[in-house]
Amino acid sequence: MTFAERMLKIDRRIIFLVIGLCTLLPLLYPVGLPIKISPEVRGVYDYIESLPEGSVFLLSLDFDPASKPELHPQAISLLRHAFRKNLRVVAMTLWVSGTGMADQVVTQVAREMGKESGKDYVFLGWSPGGTAVIINMGQDLYGAFPADYNGKPTKGMPVLQGIANLRDVNYAISLGAGNPGVEAWYVFGKDKYKFELGGGCTGVMAPGLYPLLRSGQINGLIGGLRGAAEYETLIGQKGKAIAGMDAQSATHLAIIVLVIICNLFYFSMRRQATQQSRSGA
Amino acid sequence: MIFLRRQVPLLITLITGLVFAAQYYVPHPASEQMLTSVTKWLQIIGGFALVLGVSSLFHVHAMKIRRKEAGWGYSFVLYVSMLGTIAIGLWSNGKEAVDGTMTAFGWIYNFMMVPLQGTMFAILALFIASAAYRSFRARSREAAVLLIAAVIVMMGRVPLGEYLIPLSGDLSQWILNVLNASVRRAILIGVSLGTVALSIKIIFGMERSYLGGGKE
């Protein structure tokens, strides 16, 4: 076997080790390169900045623990921003396995910002049905969620005063890891009930949401860990996303180098094969 | 009997499909009330559907344990962990935290479910690197285009890439917002046309595979 062939058939555990080190070392010894803000993330930030105090902000944490590293930092930054602007925060989730995580993040940030459940924010919890929940909330919020996650009746709650359904929401953001997610919130929500909608998503979902961003159906998009890092930069509070950016840089560079090397070996192998066939003929 | 088994379900699909498609265009309060009630029902039915989904899992692993097939020990672990979680969950009234203090159910969620699910998906990162090294070769012109676009986007979306080659940031933004957006838009339009066509076929009874259950 030629050198090129041997290198192409290398034990994959060596590649695992390389990627593992590229992730671990920057986490232990961070550098902190500057992060450029993209217009997509700025769209969400500017809109929340423009909302007057007391506006209704709906945050739907539609993800499960598998997407926690990407969407949890986004949730924390958005909640910090919303509480700082004294918006009325209505949080919920459409994914059953994300309920515990969503409850924990809302409670944690609310406690940090000194906000009170029922007065400044409410966590509605989870309800089955996915898109049916969105339509039901659009028709009658109290029918979809008669009580919040802790069992307190939603009718008469100070934070929900004046809100009958989704038409009374000023800004909704869905942090989606799949279906139901941002798309479902648009198709079954904004299309009929006409509230302003923004999106946060995992890196896998992000390219697919650009058509909706371009057509104005969503007014901003926070994509993956990079989007979360940009948002943390905008609100001026460092978190896990900015801390992970160096490791992200290192691993991307590692993959690019691996792909380039693989192609170099591949082309050298092909050249050798054509040379051999020419000399053989 | 055939009427009850085959025609009535198709009739139900036809009527409900047409009624709710038309409902979108009828703003009358009665129509809106119907939408509110039925979507409320769908939430409850959705819960039953989840039960349906998991019960097949129960069945498969119960069979494995009963027949003592290879690996039945692991099925036993699955069963015990499932029943244990259910028991503790019901004991904690389905709550992960009460007034800020974590319950036993919350402990299982935070220290078992979250790490397990997170790590299952985290190891994919390493597999994608290994697969990229082995098979991401520019075998043709199209593959080369794919490769170059992937490298530009990977460079442009990390701070180090933008620092080393500032052009990669702008280029990746252009690729995402213009080229990628146009392709995804075309795919979205195409898939949606297909979805609408399939839904119409289902409503008019031309597509019956969703019925399942029972003979013919």
Added chain:
Amino acid sequence: MPIEIIIGAWVATGLTLFIFSFLYKDNPLFKLAENLYVGVSVGYTIVKTYDTVVVHLVWKPIVENGEWALLIPVAIGALMLTRYVPKAAWLSRYAFAFIVGVGSGLAIPRVISSYILKQIEDTVRPLLVMVPGEGLTFTWNLLNPASSINTIIILIGVSSVLFYFFFSVEHTGPGKVVARTGILFLMIAFGAAFGYTVMARMSLLIGRLTDLIEFTDPSYGSPSLWLLGLTILTLVVMARRSGSKPEEE
């Protein structure tokens, strides 16, 4: 640090490392963690579904508020479960027919409005843009996605990709040029999707390693360090025991 948090940290770290051990070789520790994962996830889903649906959406409204109409969806749901009784399985068709009928009916107008009409509307935008101070002009800024040049590129992209997927028309002559343009656009988009997928997967790994690093803290008893040593030891012993046979990938 409360004792249940310390025990939790050790359990979480252990389970994480069990799954990571799969990267070296498939082994019983990984299989144990895998089955534990499925069991706990399913158990959690069942508890949550019971608590939300049975207690809060059905029992309380019926018993406390007298909403007897909610017995109808309960009946439909129960019909769905007859799927497991072979003699009565045909009854489940009524439930599925209802759900699918309502779902399709709700989806059709909404999908047409959101994904087809709205998306086409944004594709066929005017080529001349009103610029304050210059009037109607053709803008050339590539970095602004709303500029005129980009509008043309998007229009070409959408039409060529849609044409490429139109397999009932033969892609010859001018059609071939359009189809090849479509393929070019598709490859670029797939490249971007791959780049973003790599980004997403790496983020997940970064997240787990961040948690593992957090658990190296002495206040938890440094479970990451102890259990990492134990795992490596176990894998070395396993490798030795499998003898001198060459490692298969």
